[in-house]
Amino acid sequence: MGKKKKIKKLREQVKALEAELASATTHTHDVAPLAPKGGFPDMPVIEGVRFAAVQAGVRYKGRYDVMLALCDPGTSIAGVFTRSATRSANVLDCQEKLGSDPSGGAAIIVNSGNSNAFTGRHGEGSVKAICEAVAKITGVPENRVFTSSTGVIGERLPHDRITAKLDALKDALDPGALDLAARAIMTTDTFPKGAVAEVEIGGKTVKIAGIAKGSGMIAPDMATMLVYIFTDAKIAQPDLQSMLGELTNVTFNNITVDSDTSTSDTLLLAATGASGVEVTAKTDAFRTALHDVMLNLAHQVVRDGEGATKFVEVRVTGAASDADARTHALAIANSPLIKTAVAGEDPNWGRVVMAIGKSGAAADRDLITIRFGDILVAEKGWVSPDYREEQGAAYMKNEELVISVDLGLGDGEAVVWTCDLTHGYIQINADYRS
Amino acid sequence: MGKKKKIKKLREQVKALEAELASATTHTHDVAPLAPKGGFPDMPVIEGVRFAAVQAGVRYKGRYDVMLALCDPGTSIAGVFTRSATRSANVLDCQEKLGSDPSGGAAIIVNSGNSNAFTGRHGEGSVKAICEAVAKITGVPENRVFTSSTGVIGERLPHDRITAKLDALKDALDPGALDLAARAIMTTDTFPKGAVAEVEIGGKTVKIAGIAKGSGMIAPDMATMLVYIFTDAKIAQPDLQSMLGELTNVTFNNITVDSDTSTSDTLLLAATGASGVEVTAKTDAFRTALHDVMLNLAHQVVRDGEGATKFVEVRVTGAASDADARTHALAIANSPLIKTAVAGEDPNWGRVVMAIGKSGAAADRDLITIRFGDILVAEKGWVSPDYREEQGAAYMKNEELVISVDLGLGDGEAVVWTCDLTHGYIQINADYRS
Structure with missing residues (x-):
């Protein structure tokens, strides 16, 4: 056999093997080789917030795909979002609501399976429908309901599948269910991502627990990064927001898998105040602990980067x-x-x-x-x-x-x-x- | 066999086949699937410039790796270069020489196999040595000798191997040897790149012929793009330079293979004036013909992009x-x-x-x-x-x-x-x- 023929044959063999390999791995979600060796951490209870997850069948059956976090009255919410000019309806809605009156509490509801991005006016309608329904069932004012969606883009979000599960979500609320929430927001992530920190301030303990998803890619969407962090520290929203912005610049804004930016990237940070420990933007101990949690989650996103081996x-x-x-x-x-x-x-x-x-x-x-x-x-x-x-x-x-x-x-x-x-x-x- | 085992085995098979394929293709330089169907074009003689190529063994034996273009007195030379902050000694030297007095002619000497980039002060010494030697042998003033180098980076350029061949290059000078020059500047290009145009201006014919290399990548260097275009139009250097800059913005500056920028990218345009046809920056017919040659070469670089199939x-x-x-x-x-x-x-x-x-x-x-x-x-x-x-x-x-x-x-x-x-x-x- 001539050299050219041999090369051609080898190429065909590689191609065929690759196809076989692709079909064999499609739904197995092998855990990435760079995943943290210790697995998902034990999540502490953060007083003042409860979690629930359900199987709503937004796109796929048989997996948790909607999570709800319900925060007590007085919870400060800070957020940072994608700078994309084509950001999703959910992101635009969240941005508008930051800084609203915290006295009625707050809710964060997230679905995977459909990103609700580039769905025209329908996307805004879906966000509105979900926020109204969550407000009605939880008693949280509509302007304190924050939503995220991740998954396929350009397809209308079947938001009725989500609102149909709100009663079940409310019934399931549990202070210890943050690990389930971490699983419900996964798309092609190969492992759930969590990080925790505790810090002593004035003889009392403040707790921080966060979850993240990214940067998997599944047919046919883009790598969205979603991060939710909860703490029982007592901190005013402007202080929380400024600290979050600064720390994002040295954590999540300094990671890159492929230089592409999602239309849906969202990071929400909720401080319930339940520990009674007052914190400001100048409390270094809290800042350091928050930085550690954010950096840990950011590194986990890179470690789950598509195809990453280093x-x-x-x-x-x-x-x-x-x-x-x-x-x-x-x-x-x-x-x-x-x-x-x-x-x-x-x-x-x-x-x-x-x-x-x-x-x-x-x-x-x-x-x-x-x-x-x-x-x-x-x-x-x-x-x-x-x-x-x-x-x-x-x-x-x-x-x-x-x-x-x-x-x-x-x-x-x-x-x-x-x-x-x-x-x-x-x-x-x-x-x-x- | 379990699914995980099967996947592992398939992966190993793919890896082994890829290694075999890589070793089989290493030195064959299969022509890229997107290469122009017509092959390398017939190059017209451009009056006022002669070409030669030799095998100098700069890095590899048995292939043409140095080209010389010798332009008659009065030839205008325009150039555009990489904007890299770590550009090579050759690029810095060329930039200094643009616009110098054309009455003594001009020479362009290019080697492949070694890029002379990031070689510290040695790189500047090599450029100086080559320019001095070319000036001595050709009679062209040293400030009219332009050099380019492409190939491995960080290794000292054995410039004596190039200067040892200057007599042979001078002896081989031929108006019809541009195709040989196109081959001598290749590194991992899978095909030589050439484009030509003729345009009638005031009843007379002006010819343009260009060659290019890029964007192959060879151990251990980076994709350098080199382009040399020759015309017998008579045009003042400032006009030639401004036209070249404008047209580069809509041709070579608008192609991208992988967003990475070489330290050595160089485009030199020589107008000998031998046709006697006077052209200015406002001569639309000439501008259009030059644009076509530049765009054609730019597209060929993309078509030879590493691994490109579309x-x-x-x-x-x-x-x-x-x-x-x-x-x-x-x-x-x-x-x-x-x-x-x-x-x-x-x-x-x-x-x-x-x-x-x-x-x-x-x-x-x-x-x-x-x-x-x-x-x-x-x-x-x-x-x-x-x-x-x-x-x-x-x-x-x-x-x-x-x-x-x-x-x-x-x-x-x-x-x-x-x-x-x-x-x-x-x-x-x-x-x-x-």
Whole structure:
């Protein structure tokens, strides 16, 4: 057999095997290799909020797909959302409601299976119908009902399937059901995501518990990230909102799987006040604990990145400003050439130079220092004289990698987290939808 | 055999086959499926410039890897270059020399196999050594010698191998050797790229012929795009430069394979004046012919994109401005989710909505119209009532696709060209370098 024929035959075999593999894995949801080793954490009870989940059959039968969180009167709600210009009706509605009077409590209702995105005026109607029904059944004012939807886009949300289950949801409310809620918001996530923290403030304990979903992708939608965090701290909404915004900039805004942004990304943070511990935007202990929970959840989203086999931290220091540092870090983290090199365990530092050069932020070739882990790879505009390719190659075999760049220009710094770009990503996203 | 075991075994089989396939294809350079059907065009003689190519063994033996173009006195040279902050010593040197006195002629010397990028001060020394030697042998002033290098980065350029061949290059100079030059600048290109045009101006014929390389990727470097275009038109350098800049914005600056930018991208345009036909920046016939050559070469670069199986034109109209239109078009063309959907022949218009939303340019969900070819897919914030999924699925099977978006906001428009993101891209770029 000639070489060309052999290659053609091999290609056909690969293609056939890939198809077989795809069909074998479609509904198995193998847990991602980077999933936290300890599994889902034990969730503490957060006084002042109860949870429930039901099987409403929004799209698929036989799985939990709607969750409700009911917060006591006085609960502050802060939120951050996708900046997408085509954001969903749910996101627009949530944004309007932030800061409304907390005296009547609050409800958060989330469905998976249908994202209610790009469904025209119908989408707004569905949000309205759900909020009205939740308000009626729970007694929470309509302007304190927050909704999220994730799943298939461009299809009308069958919101009656959700409202039909509200009685069942109300009956099932339980302070200990946050783990069930974490499962109900999953789409193609391969594992439920939760994180917890406790912090002593003035001799009393404040608790924080959060859940997240992302960044799976299922026929035919886009990777939506949803995050809900609850605490029994007592904190005014403006303080909660400002703290959330700041911490989002160093956690969820610094992760990237594939540089694409969902129309539905939502993070809601509810503070019930039930612990009686008063907190402000300046309470460092609380801020640190909240930061830890947010960063933990953000990392779990990257660890469940489509096809991911490596978790990568990109550290940039010595930039002209923090903004420049972030621009460089994201250019490195989003570069397909770097992400494929990581997948191939190739210590290809030249691609890091390339990404720095293209980012648009200030850089001086001859001042750049690049490290893989602790290994000095390049400095003074060239490969380090002590660097040996074998060192880099051995380092790249690790499951968790740190790529560090110092620009030598100033004090700006940033850290970004990402994963590699593998055949698994192509397979998941090139599969036909139906 | 259990399902998990079966999946594991299939994965191993795919991996083994891929490795076999990779080793079988490494040095065969199968021509890309999107290569122009007609092959390399017949190149006309451009009076006033001669070409030569040699085998200098810069990195590999047994292939042409250095080309020389020698232009007559009076030749205007215009150029556009990568905007990378880490651009190579060659690029910096070329930029300095643009606009220098043309009375002594000009030389362009290009090597493949080593990019001379990120080689510290050594890189500047290599450029200086080559320019001095070329000036000495050809009689062209040193400030009229332009160099490019493409290939492995971070390794010192063995420039003595190039200068050792200058006598042979000079002896081989021939007006008809542009096709050989096109081959000498290839790295992992799967086909040489050339385009030609002739235009009648004032009863006389002006000729344009261009060659390009890109966007292959070879161990261990980055995709560099190099383009050299020659014409016998008589045009002053400032006019040539302004025309080149404008046309680059609607040709080479609007193609994207993977959003990554090389440190070495270079386009040089030489006008010898030998036709005696005087042309200015306002000569529309010449501008159109030059545009056609540039667009043709730009498309060939996309068609040779790593792993590409689909050629995609993204047209955006109705944007608030041309700049906004380009931002939207590039967001669509660079989205990994859209590029994988195209690879999978999935008419996933929801991902187009997502890309518009994330681009940062103005958009109103309810005014967006999306078409695949002539098929109206979405309008008024929702899927079109007449659209049937089967139509979209059938259209996506084409090798050449047009995705059109109208924003409904203004008169801004842009067209961008890209390819799909396939297993081939991952395979090429995740393979280990050495």
